[in-house]
Amino acid sequence: MDLDKYYSNLYETSIEFLLNDTYLIDDQIDSSLDDRFGITLLIRPSIQVKNSIQHFLDELKLIDFEQYYYPNSDIHITVMSIISCYNGFNLATISVPDYVEIIEKSLVGINSFEINFEGITVSPSAIMIQGFVSDNFLDDLRNNLRNNFKNSGLEESIDKRYSISTAHSTVVRFRKRIKNKEKLMETLKKYRDFNFGKFTVEKYDLVFNDWYQRKQFVQLLKQFKVK
Numbered sequence: 001m002d003l004d005k006y007y008s009n010l011y012e013t014s015i016e017f018l019l020n021d022t023y024l025i026d027d028q029i030d031s032s033l034d035d036r037f038g039i040t041l042l043i044r045p046s047i048q049v050k051n052s053i054q055h056f057l058d059e060l061k062l063i064d065f066e067q068y069y070y071p072n073s074d075i076h077i078t079v080m081s082i083i084s085c086y087n088g089f090n091l092a093t094i095s096v097p098d099y100v101e102i103i104e105k106s107l108v109g110i111n112s113f114e115i116n117f118e119g120i121t122v123s124p125s126a127i128m129i130q131g132f133v134s135d136n137f138l139d140d141l142r143n144n145l146r147n148n149f150k151n152s153g154l155e156e157s158i159d160k161r162y163s164i165s166t167a168h169s170t171v172v173r174f175r176k177r178i179k180n181k182e183k184l185m186e187t188l189k190k191y192r193d194f195n196f197g198k199f200t201v202e203k204y205d206l207v208f209n210d211w212y213q214r215k216q217f218v219q220l221l222k223q224f225k226v227k
Contacts, residue, residue: 001139001165007121007130011192017124018181024125029068029175029212036085036211038157039094039221041103041145043077045169046199049117050075053129053171056120056191060127060172063183068173073215077115077131077169079138079204080145084157085211091219094155100222102152103206106144112226113137115167117196120188125174127188129196131167138167138201173212202226 017023028034045053050072057069082099083089114134121128133139142164149156178184204224210217 003130003132003166006166007119007168010123011121014122014124015185015188018122018178018185021177021181022124023174023178025177026068026125026173026175029173034211035087037089037217038081038083038085038209039091039099039206040081040209040213041079041204041206042213043079043115043201043204045075045077045115045117046197047072049197049199052196053117053169056194056196057171059187060184063187064176064179066176066179068175068212070171070212071215074213074218075169075171076213077167078164080142080158080164082145082149082156082158082206084160085209086157091208096221098152098154100206102148102154103145103204103222103224106141106148107204107224107226108144110137110141110144110226112200112202114198114200116198117169119193119195120191121168122188126170127172128168128170131169133167139165 053075054072060067061069116132117129118132119130121130146158149158202225205220206222208219208221
């Protein structure tokens with residue numbers, strides 16, 4: 001997949017939603033009734049990269065503090081939503097060791113690789129950091145997970161919402177109407193090709209999580225390390 005082309009197309013398409021005030025506002029971020037949970041295999045960027053992202057977010061906060069900004073603890077790249085969040089999901093209904101076994105099997109032959117966070121893109125509801133991978137290991141892992149879970153008989157919802165293929169990280173979600181759209185656009189253009197840094201992927205976290213991967217709800221189930 002040509003990630004650069006994909007991110008560029010997404011930016012050009014979605015920026016029109018912002019310009020035309022047809023962007024989407026997430027009305028569940030602040031809801032105490034939101035009980036959507038699931039399990040996810042994810043990657044955590046390095047602290048250096050996350051700190052670089054926070055400088056960008058600090059600029060955005062000066063423009064519009066009321067949007068939802070991800071703290072360092074919550075920034076991640078989704079490898080695979082194994083069970084996509086849904087209302088009332090409970091860990092007691094699954095056998096975590098069975099999921100760990102499938103993931104360990106899927107990681108055979110997967111080595112460490114680099115992800116470069118360069119530039120930003122947008123969707124109709126969020127702002128994201130663009131991730132670019134150094135080789136095919138992420139694609140290979142995702143395909144292994146798809147095949148192995150499909151044949152496992154375990155509860156899963158892989159690719160039910162969409163088939164994930166990028167290495168992006170969502171860092172802002174719109175939860176209010178944008179206050180200063182012109183200044184926001186200037187800042188997005190400023191960071192459109194900004195290099196936030198690169199890091200080596202040497203471990204993966206399997207977590208129980210809410211929709212937004214908020215630290216207070218996330219439970220680490222297993223960490224997997226690769227060479």
